[in-house]
Amino acid sequence: MAANMKAVKLRIKSVQSTMQITKAMELVASSKLRRAKERADACRPYFQTLHKTLQDIAAGNTDVSSVYAKPQSESKCCYVLIAGDRGLAGGYNTNLFKRLEAEENGEELVVLPIGKKAVEYAHRRQIECLTENFAEIAGVSVADCFEMANLLCKAYREGRFGHIDLCYTRFISMLSQQADVLPALPLTDLVPEETEKAPVRDLILYEPDAAEVFDAIVPEYLAGLIYGGVCESVASELAARRTAMEAATNNAEEMIDRLNLHYNRARQASITQEITEIVGGAEGV
Numbered sequence: 001m002a003a004n005m006k007a008v009k010l011r012i013k014s015v016q017s018t019m020q021i022t023k024a025m026e027l028v029a030s031s032k033l034r035r036a037k038e039r040a041d042a043c044r045p046y047f048q049t050l051h052k053t054l055q056d057i058a059a060g061n062t063d064v065s066s067v068y069a070k071p072q073s074e075s076k077c078c079y080v081l082i083a084g085d086r087g088l089a090g091g092y093n094t095n096l097f098k099r100l101e102a103e104e105n106g107e108e109l110v111v112l113p114i115g116k117k118a119v120e121y122a123h124r125r126q127i128e129c130l131t132e133n134f135a136e137i138a139g140v141s142v143a144d145c146f147e148m149a150n151l152l153c154k155a156y157r158e159g160r161f162g163h164i165d166l167c168y169t170r171f172i173s174m175l176s177q178q179a180d181v182l183p184a185l186p187l188t189d190l191v192p193e194e195t196e197k198a199p200v201r202d203l204i205l206y207e208p209d210a211a212e213v214f215d216a217i218v219p220e221y222l223a224g225l226i227y228g229g230v231c232e233s234v235a236s237e238l239a240a241r242r243t244a245m246e247a248a249t250n251n252a253e254e255m256i257d258r259l260n261l262h263y264n265r266a267r268q269a270s271i272t273q274e275i276t277e278i279v280g281g282a283e284g285v
Helices: 002-060 092-104 116-125 142-157 210-284
Strands: 077-082 109-114 163-173 176-185
Touching: 002 210, 077 092, 077 116, 077 142, 077 210, 092 116, 092 163, 092 176, 092 210, 109 116, 109 142, 109 210, 142 210, 163 210, 176 210
Parallel strands: 077 109, 077 163
Antiparallel strands: 163 176
C-alpha cells in the first residue's frame, strides 16, 4: 500500500511539472497571437485583392506571349509549403501535409519549404527542395519573400516546373484554421472553371507589351502572395498551439484531481487498516 501511495505521489508531481510547461506555452502563444492576428488582419485585404486582380487579368487576357501567362510543357508542380518551426500545435502541421498529399495525387513535385517542419517533411518523403534557406518561418521578412519570388520566377522561366502553388494554413478564427492550396502560376491556373466558360471578354491592353508587364508584376505578385501566406500561417500556428496547450493544461488539472482522489483513498485505507490492527491487538491482550 505504501509503495502504491508513493507511486501515485510521484505521478502527481510529474503531471504538475508537465502542466507548468503547457501553461507557460499557452501564455507565450497567447501573448504572440494578438500581434500575429493583427498582422494577418492587416495583410489579408492586400493578399485577397492581389490574387483577385491577377484572376481578372488572367480571365481577360488572350495574349500568351509572356512565359507566365501560358502553361509550361513541364507538368511538375512546385509548392511553396508554409509550415511551423515547432510541434505541440495540435494537428496544425499534420493537416497541412495531408492537404498537400491530397492535392499532389502521387505526381512528382518540388517544394520550397518555409519552416523547420516543412523541411523535415520534405526530407522524410525525399522530395526535391528548391532551397532550404528559409527553414525558420519566424525569421521570414518581406525581403525574404521577394527573394523567394525571384527564385521561383527564375526556376519557372527555366522550365524546372510548370506550376506554382501556395500551400498554407488560412486563419479563420481563434478556434478554426484551415489548410489550403492556392494556385499562383501560370496565370491560366487562376481562372475559375465557370469563368473559362464565359462569353468573350473585353481585351486588356498592355504598354509596352504584355510580356514586359508580366515580367515586372509577377515577381511582385508572388512576393505579396507568399508574405500573405506567411502572415496567415503564423497566426494559425499560434492559435492552434494556444488551443492545444489550453486543452493539455485542462487535461492535466483533471488528471491531478483524479490522482489526488486516488491518493487520499489509498491513504485513508492505510490509516483504517492500521487502526484495525491496533484495536485487534488491544483486544487480544
